[in-house]
Amino acid sequence: MTRDEFEDLLSSLADNWSNSRYEKVALKFAENVFYSDAHNYTFNDRASLLAFFRDDDGHPQYCRFHNSAFDEVRQVGAAEYTYEGTSLYHGTAWIRIHGDEITVWREYQHRSEQSWEEFWK
Numbered sequence: 001m002t003r004d005e006f007e008d009l010l011s012s013l014a015d016n017w018s019n020s021r022y023e024k025v026a027l028k029f030a031e032n033v034f035y036s037d038a039h040n041y042t043f044n045d046r047a048s049l050l051a052f053f054r055d056d057d058g059h060p061q062y063c064r065f066h067n068s069a070f071d072e073v074r075q076v077g078a079a080e081y082t083y084e085g086t087s088l089y090h091g092t093a094w095i096r097i098h099g100d101e102i103t104v105w106r107e108y109q110h111r112s113e114q115s116w117e118e119f120w121k
Contacts, residue, residue, distance in 0.1 A: 010065045075096060
């Protein structure tokens, strides 16, 4: 994957999360993905991840990626994001790619009522 393709992937994820198209989001992840927030949850397969995405308690979802970096040689990227659903989160995800799928997603996030700009002041 190139840096531009990584940016396209993030854009697709944000658009699909923000429009509750969870199946399309899940298809960006490998069947045997490792998806984790070290303190709250870990998923090891796409089906469990899709169930997690769908469990939105009827809240509208919103996702925006702010900054990102991608190492084309190692196929590893990082992205800062804001995600709103049952709560508002600001965080960073470390992402490993194989082919055109995400194989590892490790996120570190904080709940906040502040906007992205206020949070990082």
